[in-house]
Amino acid sequence: MNANPATPLLDTVSTPEDLRKLAPAQLRQLADELRAEMISAVGQTGGHLGSGLGVVELTVAIHYVFDTPVDRLIWDVGHQAYPHKILTGRRDRIRTLRQGGGLSGFTKRSESEYDPFGTAHSSTSISAALGFAIGSKIKGEPGRGIAVIGDGAMSAGMAYEAMNNAREAGNRLIVILNDNDMSIAPPVGGLSAYLARLVSSGQFLGLRGLARKFARRLPRPLHLAAKKTDEFARGMAMGGTLFEELGFYYVGPLDGHDLDALVPVLENVRDAGEGPILIHVVTQKGKGYAPAENAADKYHGVQKFDVITGEQAKAPAGPPSYTGVFARALTAEARRDPTICAITAAMPSGTGLDSFAQAFPDRSFDVGIAEQHAVTFAAGLAAQGMRPFCAIYSTFLQRAFDQVVHDVAIQNLPVRFAIDRAGLVGADGATHAGSFDVTYLATLPNMVVMAAADEAELVHMVHTAALHDSGPIAFRYPRGNGTGVALPEVPQVLEIGKGRIVREGAKVAILSLGTRLTEALKAADQLEAKGLSTTVADLRFAKPLDSDLIRRLMLSHEVVVTVEEGAIGGLGAHVLTMASDEGLTDAGLRIRTMRLPDVFQDHDKPEAQYDEAGLNAPQIVDTVLKALRHNSAGVNEARA
Numbered sequence: 001m002n003a004n005p006a007t008p009l010l011d012t013v014s015t016p017e018d019l020r021k022l023a024p025a026q027l028r029q030l031a032d033e034l035r036a037e038m039i040s041a042v043g044q045t046g047g048h049l050g051s052g053l054g055v056v057e058l059t060v061a062i063h064y065v066f067d068t069p070v071d072r073l074i075w076d077v078g079h080q081a082y083p084h085k086i087l088t089g090r091r092d093r094i095r096t097l098r099q100g101g102g103l104s105g106f107t108k109r110s111e112s113e114y115d116p117f118g119t120a121h122s123s124t125s126i127s128a129a130l131g132f133a134i135g136s137k138i139k140g141e142p143g144r145g146i147a148v149i150g151d152g153a154m155s156a157g158m159a160y161e162a163m164n165n166a167r168e169a170g171n172r173l174i175v176i177l178n179d180n181d182m183s184i185a186p187p188v189g190g191l192s193a194y195l196a197r198l199v200s201s202g203q204f205l206g207l208r209g210l211a212r213k214f215a216r217r218l219p220r221p222l223h224l225a226a227k228k229t230d231e232f233a234r235g236m237a238m239g240g241t242l243f244e245e246l247g248f249y250y251v252g253p254l255d256g257h258d259l260d261a262l263v264p265v266l267e268n269v270r271d272a273g274e275g276p277i278l279i280h281v282v283t284q285k286g287k288g289y290a291p292a293e294n295a296a297d298k299y300h301g302v303q304k305f306d307v308i309t310g311e312q313a314k315a316p317a318g319p320p321s322y323t324g325v326f327a328r329a330l331t332a333e334a335r336r337d338p339t340i341c342a343i344t345a346a347m348p349s350g351t352g353l354d355s356f357a358q359a360f361p362d363r364s365f366d367v368g369i370a371e372q373h374a375v376t377f378a379a380g381l382a383a384q385g386m387r388p389f390c391a392i393y394s395t396f397l398q399r400a401f402d403q404v405v406h407d408v409a410i411q412n413l414p415v416r417f418a419i420d421r422a423g424l425v426g427a428d429g430a431t432h433a434g435s436f437d438v439t440y441l442a443t444l445p446n447m448v449v450m451a452a453a454d455e456a457e458l459v460h461m462v463h464t465a466a467l468h469d470s471g472p473i474a475f476r477y478p479r480g481n482g483t484g485v486a487l488p489e490v491p492q493v494l495e496i497g498k499g500r501i502v503r504e505g506a507k508v509a510i511l512s513l514g515t516r517l518t519e520a521l522k523a524a525d526q527l528e529a530k531g532l533s534t535t536v537a538d539l540r541f542a543k544p545l546d547s548d549l550i551r552r553l554m555l556s557h558e559v560v561v562t563v564e565e566g567a568i569g570g571l572g573a574h575v576l577t578m579a580s581d582e583g584l585t586d587a588g589l590r591i592r593t594m595r596l597p598d599v600f601q602d603h604d605k606p607e608a609q610y611d612e613a614g615l616n617a618p619q620i621v622d623t624v625l626k627a628l629r630h631n632s633a634g635v636n637e638a639r640a
């Protein structure tokens with residue numbers, strides 16, 4: 001018991017070992033203190049709030065009952081893991097969340113032994129937990145795989161691939177379905193309706209009902225043991241659930257905020273003979289904090305906020321967000337063209353399609369966390385003569401690469417890809433960086449790949465994509481706000497594969513793709529101040545390249561530098577390939593490609609990330625100067 005009641009219990013709990021010394025009766029107080037600490041911390045840092053609030057009791061109960069970190073606990077997506085981080089030795093750093101050098105906003109192996117697996121992209125937890133479970137079983141080591149997965153994450157196919165394979169793990173795999181009837185937006189699809197039926201069909205299980213139902217689900221020896229408890233009553237048979245059909249013992253639904261129900265069930269499950277087991281807990285996203293409970297999005301992602309009022313810090317009024325510009329441009333296109341429709345994979349607000357859906361509910365589709373399905377669904381729509389816009393963050397589109405190749409590019413279907421969060425995204429870090437879309441798309445035959453240099457260009461690209469019926473086309477744009485440039489009254493149709501000269505010079509040419517254009521122009525000013533006349537081109541297209549423009553600049557300038565917000569294999573690679581194919585590099589032309597470094601960059605502010613990546617104006621200037629200092633011995637000083 002807590003020696004000094006005046007001391008908050010949370011102050012006595014640094015790790016789960018400390019937690020497990022508490023009496024069950026103390027867990028309620030601990031959970032309340034944990035919730036308060038999380039609200040206080042996120043009020044100062046911003047981040048993901050609603051999800052973590054909903055799993056405070058679950059976090060306490062899991063660490064209380066199971067032998068973490070020997071039992072491998074994996075939080076699907078990981079955005080709900082702040083209470084987990086506070087209870088696993090990171091309370092002292094919780095106010096560094098999502099800041100440069102601070103804690104990650106998701107679970108991360110390098111951060112703690114209590115984070116056995118990094119998460120952030122959804123629906124990976126069951127597969128990973130299965131891996132841990134089978135691994136420890138084969139090695140004869142103790143330890144289970146415990147996956148906590150949300151109802152939203154359960155809408156992704158990968159979760160079923162894992163469950164289909166789970167029988168191998170026996171009782172070493174435990175899946176806890178955290179059903180709060182929310183994704184980022186309200187959940188969609190048949191699964192959501194099914195879970196709602198499960199929850200509504202049986203009352204929340206109290207201990208008696210649980211002992212009854214749970215006992216019925218256990219293999220005979222344990223069933224008999226359960227029979228002895230004074231709680232046991234004649235069991236009621238629960239109709240076979242989807243999960244039981246997949247080979248899981250289904251336990252639930254139970255109240256995920258009731259520690260008196262959670263702890264005994266988890267203890268039973270811990271000691272159960274067979275498996276795998278799926279425990280269905282029902283929680284409330286935003287639980288315990290009225291501003292979150294009352295918000296439509298349950299405060300899924302928040303800015304810093306006043307914990308008393310819940311009022312979030314407002315970003316200073318500035319240029320419109322790229323997301324908002326995209327959504328308004330697409331809505332205008334859809335007014336003009338009834339075949340235009342839009343698809344999101346559970347990110348209606350993040351992609352701006354929530355506003356599109358208000359205007360065109362019958363032409364807007366939220367398919368759940370199902371990017372692979374989203375792409376092939378779009379391919380089907382396109383094959384049927386619709387003009388589908390698939391709006392998926394760059395990083396999440398990675399999950400559907402084969403669908404882009406196999407179902408869209410090979411068939412040359414006119415699917416439009418609106419790729420938001422292109423480039424470095426800041427606080428979400430490496431898992432969410434939009435680093436690879438130019439690399440993985442511009443390599444595909446038939447694909448057209450555009451990158452908007454500013455919000456006016458984005459309007460033109462939405463229009464160009466809307467009218468492009470001869471095959472797939474993608475346009476990318478970053479997280480955050482535009483440059484403040486005036487938006488066009490009338491969008492232009494851009495000529496496919498044609499870039500534009502933004503600034504005329506003579507000695508140095510900077511070939512920019514996307515929003516690095518601002519830094520390229522700053523660099524040109526600095527180079528001009530050093531007497532180096534600099535041309536700046538906005539190539540607009542990574543594929544097809546504007547070969548005429550690039551050739552002309554290469555034949556008339558001494559140094560050519562490409563700059564892009566993407567990894568190797570993107571614009572620079574294509575320009576170098578074109579130059580070498582045409583022998584343009586034979587005459588000693590100095591070409592340098594500037595791109596994201598070959599590392600996964602941690603979270604920080606985007607401007608700091610681009611500084612670290614070496615893609616800001618001073619680094620562009622430095623690259624040019626080093627290229628000009630290239631000495632006759634052929635040793636490139638740039639490497640020095």
Ligand SMILES: Cc1ncc(C[n+]2csc(CCOP(=O)(O)OP(=O)(O)O)c2C)c(N)n1
Nearest residue numbers: 051120121122150151152153182183184346
């Ligand atoms: C592959 C992928 N697509 C989209 C997202 C964006 N995303 C983050 S959390 C979330 C909703 C998750 O819902 P749920 O699993 O129910 O968790 P909850 O927030 O309700 O706790 C989504 C769509 C993601 N992380 N990964």
Ligand SMILES: CC(=O)[C@@H](O)[C@H](O)COP(=O)(O)O
Nearest residue numbers: 077079120301350421428479
């Ligand atoms: C956890 C998750 O994957 C999403 O909530 C993501 O963090 C949203 O990113 P944006 O904040 O860029 O919309």
Ligand SMILES: [Mg+2]
Nearest residue numbers: 150151152182
């Ligand atoms: Mg949910």
